[in-house]
Amino acid sequence: MATTADTFQAHHEDHGHHDADHKPGFFARWFMSTNHKDIGTLYLIFAICSGTLGGIISGVMRAELSEPGIQYLGWWAHMVGSPATVDATLHMWNVLITAHALIMIFFTVMPALMGAFGNWFVPLMIGAPDMAFPRMNNISFWLTAAGFTSLMISNFVPGDASGNGAGTGWTMYAPLSTSGSPGPSVDFAIFAIHLAGAASIMGAINFITTIFNMRAPGMTLHKMPLFVWSVLVTAFLLLLSLPVLAAAITMLITDRNFGTTFFDASGGGDPILYQHLFWFFGHPEVYIMIIPGFGMISQIVATFSRKPVFGYLGMAYAMVAIGVVGFIVWAHHMFTTGLDVNTKMYFTAATMVIAVPTGVKIFSWIATMWGGSIEFKSPLVWALGMIFLFTIGGVTGVVLANGGIDDYMQDTYYVVGHFHYVLSMGAVFSLFAGFYYWFPKMSGRMHSEFLSHLHFWIFFIGVNMIFFPMHFLGLDGMPRRIPDYTPAFTYWNHFATIGYMVMASSMVVFFVNLIYAFVAGKRAGDNPWGVGATTLEWTLSSPPPYHQFETLPVIEDDHGHHGVAHA
Amino acid sequence: MTLGKSTARMLTSMGAALLLALAPQAGMAQPAPAPLASAAAPAVAASPAAAAQANVAPIADKPDASVATPAPGASGYTPMKPTQGIGMPVPGGWKIQEQFSPTGRYAEWMHDAILMPLITGICLLVLVLLLFVGTRYRRKRNPEPSRTTHNTLIEVIWTLVPVLILVMIAIPSITLLARQYESPPKGALTVKVTGYQWYWGYTYPDNGGFEVISNILPDAEALKRGEPAHLAVDNRMVVPAGEWIRLQTTAADVIHSFAVPSLWFKLDAVPGRLNEKRMFIEKPGVYYGQCSELCGAKHGFMPIAVEALPRPQFEAWIRAQGGTVGPQPSAAPAAAAAPAAAPLQQPETAAEKPVVPAAATSPAAVPPATVPAA
Numbered sequence: 054m055a056t057t058a059d060t061f062q063a064h065h066e067d068h069g070h071h072d073a074d075h076k077p078g079f080f081a082r083w084f085m086s087t088n089h090k091d092i093g094t095l096y097l098i099f100a101i102c103s104g105t106l107g108g109i110i111s112g113v114m115r116a117e118l119s120e121p122g123i124q125y126l127g128w129w130a131h132m133v134g135s136p137a138t139v140d141a142t143l144h145m146w147n148v149l150i151t152a153h154a155l156i157m158i159f160f161t162v163m164p165a166l167m168g169a170f171g172n173w174f175v176p177l178m179i180g181a182p183d184m185a186f187p188r189m190n191n192i193s194f195w196l197t198a199a200g201f202t203s204l205m206i207s208n209f210v211p212g213d214a215s216g217n218g219a220g221t222g223w224t225m226y227a228p229l230s231t232s233g234s235p236g237p238s239v240d241f242a243i244f245a246i247h248l249a250g251a252a253s254i255m256g257a258i259n260f261i262t263t264i265f266n267m268r269a270p271g272m273t274l275h276k277m278p279l280f281v282w283s284v285l286v287t288a289f290l291l292l293l294s295l296p297v298l299a300a301a302i303t304m305l306i307t308d309r310n311f312g313t314t315f316f317d318a319s320g321g322g323d324p325i326l327y328q329h330l331f332w333f334f335g336h337p338e339v340y341i342m343i344i345p346g347f348g349m350i351s352q353i354v355a356t357f358s359r360k361p362v363f364g365y366l367g368m369a370y371a372m373v374a375i376g377v378v379g380f381i382v383w384a385h386h387m388f389t390t391g392l393d394v395n396t397k398m399y400f401t402a403a404t405m406v407i408a409v410p411t412g413v414k415i416f417s418w419i420a421t422m423w424g425g426s427i428e429f430k431s432p433l434v435w436a437l438g439m440i441f442l443f444t445i446g447g448v449t450g451v452v453l454a455n456g457g458i459d460d461y462m463q464d465t466y467y468v469v470g471h472f473h474y475v476l477s478m479g480a481v482f483s484l485f486a487g488f489y490y491w492f493p494k495m496s497g498r499m500h501s502e503f504l505s506h507l508h509f510w511i512f513f514i515g516v517n518m519i520f521f522p523m524h525f526l527g528l529d530g531m532p533r534r535i536p537d538y539t540p541a542f543t544y545w546n547h548f549a550t551i552g553y554m555v556m557a558s559s560m561v562v563f564f565v566n567l568i569y570a571f572v573a574g575k576r577a578g579d580n581p582w583g584v585g586a587t588t589l590e591w592t593l594s595s596p597p598p599y600h601q602f603e604t605l606p607v608i609e610d611d612h613g614h615h616g617v618a619h620a
Numbered sequence: 621m622t623l624g625k626s627t628a629r630m631l632t633s634m635g636a637a638l639l640l641a642l643a644p645q646a647g648m649a650q651p652a653p654a655p656l657a658s659a660a661a662p663a664v665a666a667s668p669a670a671a672a673q674a675n676v677a678p679i680a681d682k683p684d685a686s687v688a689t690p691a692p693g694a695s696g697y698t699p700m701k702p703t704q705g706i707g708m709p710v711p712g713g714w715k716i717q718e719q720f721s722p723t724g725r726y727a728e729w730m731h732d733a734i735l736m737p738l739i740t741g742i743c744l745l746v747l748v749l750l751l752f753v754g755t756r757y758r759r760k761r762n763p764e765p766s767r768t769t770h771n772t773l774i775e776v777i778w779t780l781v782p783v784l785i786l787v788m789i790a791i792p793s794i795t796l797l798a799r800q801y802e803s804p805p806k807g808a809l810t811v812k813v814t815g816y817q818w819y820w821g822y823t824y825p826d827n828g829g830f831e832v833i834s835n836i837l838p839d840a841e842a843l844k845r846g847e848p849a850h851l852a853v854d855n856r857m858v859v860p861a862g863e864w865i866r867l868q869t870t871a872a873d874v875i876h877s878f879a880v881p882s883l884w885f886k887l888d889a890v891p892g893r894l895n896e897k898r899m900f901i902e903k904p905g906v907y908y909g910q911c912s913e914l915c916g917a918k919h920g921f922m923p924i925a926v927e928a929l930p931r932p933q934f935e936a937w938i939r940a941q942g943g944t945v946g947p948q949p950s951a952a953p954a955a956a957a958a959p960a961a962a963p964l965q966q967p968e969t970a971a972e973k974p975v976v977p978a979a980a981t982s983p984a985a986v987p988p989a990t991v992p993a994a
Contacts, residue, residue: 424766
């Protein structure tokens with residue numbers, strides 16, 4: 054929370070607009086907010102809290118998987134009120150994996166990227182006083198929080214015949230999620246996704262309108278910072294894919310409660326229809342989770358190399374290309390469902406195409422640093438880690454894109470390794486990079502550079518220990534979503550659990566750093582990062598005034614310095 | 621105890637009749653929780669013939685996977701002992717399981733010889749470039765940054781070269797897909813796999829339509845039989861080695877997935893849908909797999925064991941199950957041409973020769989079967 058904003062007075066604009074810093078009372082300010090920075094802060098705190106819960110759940114999972122046999126599941130089943138049966142114990146595993154994924158995807162990564170960093174910095178970067186629809190912005194946040202509550206409720210009511218909680222996987226395939234889960238738990242989980250989805254759709258509308266209409270004079274689309282481009286592309290992906298998810302899960306609700314048979318063959322329906330609808334959303338969803346990260350990496354690499362991003366147009370349109378092509382590759386998640394050969398060949402080829410614009414971005418970041426003057430502050434260190442680890446995740450994705458090869462890897466730990474590399478390392482590293490980059494701006498305090506570097510190295514070692522061996526497990530034949538395994542898989546599972554403990558200890562460093570920053574951190578100036586930080590937020594105080602840019606800045610033609618302010 | 625051959629056959633066919641009469645109920649009933657401690661759940665569905673043979677089968681150590689010789693007086697089938705590391709995961713393994721089918725070998729080659737070197741090279745290239753720029757252009761060594769933001773040549777290169785690399789990957793990839801989708805030859809054995817919560821059923825429509833129900837063995841029992849824990853089953857899917865097999869999958873309740881890594885085979889088992897792919901097992905042996913689509917509480921506890929036998933032993937096994945073997949050219953293609961719709965209502969017995977008692981030829985896994993006069 055921006056506790057230091059009250060005392061900060063001087064800033065560049067708004068001389069004589071003394072009410073620029075007048076804030077509402079506590080309840081109005083935090084529960085009825087119409088301020089993009091405060092809403093961003095709410096999202097950030099929410100994301101950190103739910104990410105911690107999602108991470109604890111994965112710790113429970115790794116503890117169980119450390120050795121063959123079932124050790125701890127019974128206790129967790131008891132915690133959510135399930136009966137003490139074998140089935141309920143094993144069902145708890147499915148509840149854990151479902152909750153872990155839903156929390157991390159819908160209530161951590163998406164709120165952090167779009168809700169927190171998008172809301173905080175898109176208006177600042179385009180020179181706007183706020184978002185286009187400030188009140189709808191607040192609705193988005195509170196709907197997200199309500200969705201999270203519904204998901205938490207789902208864990209404590211009956212899921213299937215055996216125990217409490219939704220045990221369908223985050224993908225909720227029918228018929229397991231319809232006739233296979235007769236209790237109300239899956240209904241609560243679906244409701245959670247409906248709420249979060251509605252929140253994101255409204256957020257997308259807000260971002261698109263803001264970016265198209267509220268850029269400061271002189272800031273053409275081709276002069277916007279790349280982070281704003283990334284949020285714009287992501288907003289379109291959200292707008293177009295989430296309604297399909299909403300349709301799919303509504304059809305689950307009606308199949309479950311109102312006698313329809315969309316996904317029930319005995320009534321003329323088709324379970325595979327659900328998969329098509331889900332993955333039509335599901336694939337753009339994974340780009341939704343990474344493209345804003347790409348935007349932040351671009352800002353950070355440029356800042357700490359003191360050099361503009363190489364190939365600005367290529368970078369912007371690579372993101373557009375990834376977004377567009379991302380809509381026509383969904384069935385690579387369905388390669389083993391019994392697709393016909395031409396369909397499988399098409400989706401193989403289309404999926405491989407996405408590697409091209411992604412490669413352009415990786416090479417462009419390297420070219421940005423080439424010839425630059427690089428200072429290894431912690432945001433850049435996290436960004437470099439992201440670039441390398443995301444590349445690893447990306448290439449295992451190229452392996453999986455081949456439909457005939459995927460017949461072996463589908464539903465094995467190879468896939469789990471792949472997506473955790475692109476998410477726990479691609480998305481999460483860019484989140485930490487963005488966090489350390491913008492924390493001084495948001496809070497007005499400097500965090501400890503030493504602690505952030507320490508956080509980085511321990512986290513880097515930890516996550517690689519967890520997820521690299523998963524490729525081995527997948528190649529050796531270990532399926533996903535199982536709580537127990539044949540002893541041949543013990544070695545790498547045990548290794549991965551140790552990696553989890555390493556990663557978890559690094560998160561202690563993170564929280565210590567946060568506390569240190571608020572208790573003893575130096576006050577942050579307008580621009581702690583030097584001449585490389587050329588976007589508009591660095592012209593404002595840290596933290597910015599409650600209302601900024603009530604007089605719009607004017608962006609002059611700066612010969613390719615995109616989004617740079619000349620005060 | 622030894623049984624006379626005719627007594628054994630009578631018991632077998634009574635057992636088969638029991639199995640077939642009750643298998644539909646077992647398939648349809650709400651699956652009773654199959655406690656891991658019990659080896660026989662659902663007890664009624666375990667082939668009594670196989671159970672009898674399990675008692676007779678040599679439990680003592682037999683380290684190699686030589687084809688089991690039938691115990692004296694038994695109906696001619698003893699489950700083969702697996703070979704360590706063949707058809708199963710390797711402790712601490714980090715590679716693809718050894719392959720035993722032609723498409724599997726091709727796919728493994730494509731992964732190990734084309735994909736792996738390529739992705740390793742790309743990751744190393746990016747790492748080296750990052751380390752280089754980080755060192756060469758760090759602030760101390762390069763205090764003045766350049767202003768270069770474009771270079772058309774390099775941008776073209778790093779767009780076109782990946783395209784060429786992807787085309788090079790696509791050629792073997794499309795070839796692999798084409799091979800995987802070839803149809804099995806006419807007269808190939810058909811096996812229909814049905815996924816249940818939480819066990820498998822293997823139906824042999826060409827051989828009388830009996831169904832073998834396959835449950836996980838408790839760890840202790842698996843180890844006693846010299847099989848890997850968590851992968852061993854009571855009744856395996858037995859098929860002939862060295863022949864193309866038409867493998868069909870479906871499910872009785874939720875989506876499951878039939879997978880055998882060492883045969884590079886995975887095909888979802890979807891209720892209301894009949895999927896089909898051909899399978900070829902080069903040599904006799906035991907090949908394990910696990911259900912590969914989340915299907916409820918015991919998704920991780922419904923393994924697959926495929927036993928490939930030379931043709932004579934395979935036929936002996938068929939007969940031991942109460943099935944029929946023999947040239948039925950008109951029956952085989954008709955039975956095999958199972959349309960995608962309503963897979964569970966195939967009247968497959970139409971052309972079967974009634975060599976065994978009528979009950980044994982009823983189509984298996986069909987909701988209360990109205991047995992046509994065989």
